[in-house]
Amino acid sequence: MEFESALFVVKWWKRAPFLRIIAPLVAGITLQLYIPVNPVWYITAACCCMAGVSAFRFLPLQWRFAAAWLPGILCSLLICCCGGLLLYNADIRHSKDFYDRYLVDTPFYLLRINEPPQEKPRSFKTTAQVIAVCKEDEWLPVKGCLLLYTGKDSLLPALHYGDELIARKRPEFIKFSGNPGAFNYQQYMVTQQVYQQVYLGQADFYLLPYNRGHPVRRLLLQARDYCLYNLKKYIGNGPEAGMAEALLIGYRQDLDRDVVQSYSNTGIVHVIAISGMHLALLYSTLLWLLQWLPAHSWMHVTKAVIILVVLWGFALLTGASASVLRSAVMFTGITVGRFVLHRYSSIYNTLAASATILLCFNPYLVVDAGFQLSYLAVLSILLFYQPIYRLFEWKRRWADWLWQMTAVSLAAQLITTPVSLFYFHQFPNYFLPANLIAVPLSTLIIYGEVILLLLSPLGKPAVWLGSALKYMIFGMNSCIRWIGELPGAVIRDIHCSLAQTVLLYLLIAVLALWLLVRFRPGLWMGLLCIWGFLIARVSWVTACKRQCSIIIYNVPAYTAIDCIKGNLVQFAGNDSVWQLPVAQQLLNTRANLRAHAGTPASFQQYGRFLSFEGKRILIIDSALPGLAPPEKFKTNYILLTRNPPVNIRQLCDFYAFDTLIFAASNSARRIEKWKSDCDTLGMQYYSIGDQGAFILTCR
Structure with a gap:
């Protein structure tokens, strides 16, 4: 055997x-x-x-x-x-034409807008390609992209895709807040080959009177705008229209946050993100529409060309996400093999070939969560769908169809669960009923939206269909919201380290070999993986019980400090922080450290003075008194926050301390002045805005 x-x-x-x-x-x-x-x-x-x-x-x-x-x-x-x-x-930073090499000697550079600006609460955001820099009255061609922000000022000219402008404000490097529970946006932008950002006001740039966007890209944007216009016209401007836009073309700017949270709680965010399901629907529809063509060799090539043009046009229209690219490359290989080469290869080989091609094109996709989840989901379905489906046999067609959908959902969840726990630290308990509702409904809605776009010139039929789609989307959202609000819908704050994730995948692999191909050592290897997972879990729990640290978070305009000992954490700072989105980062940090609110025995606070585990922190957020005391107050750290008008030399007359900490709530100009004074006096300092959150281990 x-x-x-x-x-x-x-x-x-x-x-x-x-x-x-x-x-x-x-x-x-x-x-x-x-x-x-x-x-x-x-x-x-x-x-x-x-x-x-x-x-x-x-x-x-x-x-x-x-x-x-x-x-x-x-x-x-x-x-x-x-x-x-x-x-x-x-990595474009290794290129000799990277624009940052030339901006040292000149503030002038030429930008081209890469995508339509997105509206944010206080600005417009887009990415721009750096075309050239001006050096000694000569424009030198360069490469690279940066994040571009412009203010919401009526005097500022509106920017569009392909617009070119001359900027004279030097860009800054994108920084990571350093907060333990925060998403590393800096590292994410590195994978997008974007390293710097710039905020341009009215006096910082000049808009050139021409547009040089790529004509194909401009055509795709016009097609997207046409879809958005008609969907809003016939479905409305509410959350249903935002969901319709996301389902059809992956446009997520108008999505309601509460709706997204409901889909996240039920584990079916893939429904509102353009994924392989959409390409599969499109591919099957194209095959059905083209089946009437005669079976000639040249007609097979024609079919292949039509299918590939439509597939890749749709992929580019939706933004070419990792999952869409995976599906597009896979269906390209299947189409070429079926209609051009007349050969069928192993689906596993096609899957691996598509991943190889995409990684050769963009190797940074290897750390893209969408890329990983997309391939793992397909691999999981290929491996486990048939074994799960064969567990039960149903004579009635509707029951068999329902069981097929259940088997697909269970199979897809099997291999994607470990990486989902690693990234998102939660598990949706009701993913199965949510999938059974959302997948068929969303499929029907997508087909309905396509028909709606075809009927849009006719008026009345489009109005009727738009109303029907609106109520269908409303019903689907209501069902998913109800499921997401059921007791125990989500298990949150699940800690899953990289080592535990690897052990879970080893466990799945060896148990699958044992069950599917009767690999006898697989059972014993699975038991070893379980022991390894438990050891990693116990090690983490033990480390959390022994922890003792002070975290000063990187929160602009606010003071936020956590004093952690064992499983207890005491907050010090502005309580209004908990009303901000950044509060989720603090909660994530506490969950990752298994800490809950409580006052450690060694924590003491007297006004602006903190004492914890023998470490003293003095918070200064206002001007110093006029006269220095006869004896200096001794402390380990002084935290300067909220722009106090303090002179570093004067500070030394009042206090004896080891290190100065500059909070992110201070202005950049004042921090630079303080850093210069500290360098002159030979004093130690830490700038949270530049170096990230300040983390002090007390043991």
Whole structure:
């Protein structure tokens, strides 16, 4: 039985050669991402691998037979090196034409708007490509993108896709708040190849009188605007229209936050994000519409061209997210194989090939959550749908159809759960009924929206269909909201470290081998994974019980301090912080540290003075008294917050301290003055706005 299982795995492995490529490629990209290596080492290692493979054929036959595994290892190492080089070359900061190299000597640079600006509460946000910089009265072509913000001023000209402007304000690097529970926006933008941002006021730029956007991109934006206009016209401007826009073309700017939260609580956010489901619906519809064409070789090529044009046009129209690109590449391979080459390959090989192509195009996709979830969901369905579906047999057609949907939902959830716990720290208990409601309804709504766009010139029929779609979307949202508000709908604050995530995937893999191909050691290996997971969990719980730290959060305009000992945490600062969105970061930090509100025995607070575990912090947010005391007040740290008019030399006359801490609530100009004074006096300081949240371990 074990021999048959091994034979099955070997045959399955040989039918999917791209599986042998994708693993070392991902390993090389990940290595370079977290442990950067000079490309010379990659090139040297790659040359050695190629030399080893070439020399292997000249070895004696018995040696080649004994070391038959060696060429495979060398080829895997070669692919791993290629992955590292791919990521290194993708980083535009390594290019000699990166714009930041030229902005040292000049403040003038030429920008081109990459996408329509999005309206924010206090500004408009977009990305812009840096086309050229002015150096010594000469414009030099450069490369790179940056985040562009403009104020909501009626005197400012409106910006559109393709507009070009000359800016003279130097951009700043995107910073990470450093708060332990915060999303690392800086690292996310690095994966988008955007490293800097700039806020332009009326006097900071000049809009040029021409537009040089790409005509295809402009055409896609016009098509998107046409869809948005008609959906709002016939469905309305409420949350139903926002949901309709998200379902059809992935436009999420008009989505209601409460609706998104309901879909998140039920684990079906994939329904309102353009994903592989939308491409599958489009692909199946195209096949049905084109089935009347005659079965000739040239007509097969015509079918393939039509399908690929429509698929990729839709992918680009919706923004080309990772999941959409995955589906587009997969269906491209299937279409070419079916209609052009007349060959069918292993679906696992097609899946791995699409991932390889996308990573070669953009290696930063390897850390994209959407990319990971999309591929894991498809792989999970391919592996586990049939075994789950065969557990029960239903004679009635409607019951069998319902069980098929249930099996698909269960299969998709199986492999995506560990990475979802790692990223989102919650598990939706009612994902199954939510999927059974939302997936068929959203499918029907999507088809209805397509028909609505076709009927939009006719008037009355479009009005009737728009009303019907509005009530369907309202009903779907109401059902999902009701499910999301049921008791126990979501298990929140689940801690799942990287090690635990890896152990969960090993557990799923070995148990799947044991159940599906009768791999006997899989059961014992699964028990070892469970023990490893429990050990990691106990280690984390023990570390949380022994923790003792002070966290001064990076919160602009506010003071927020957590004193944590064991599982107790005491807050000090402005209570109004809890009414802001940043409060979620504080709650995430506490959940990650297993800390709940309570006063540790060593915590003491007297006005602006804090004492915790032998560490003293004095908070200064106003001017100092006129006369210095006869004896200096001793403290370990002084926190300057909310722009106090304090002179550093004067501060030394009042207090004896070790380190100055500058809160993010101070103005940049004042912080720079304080830092300059500290450098002159040789004093230690920490700037939260520049360096992130201040975390002090008390033991």
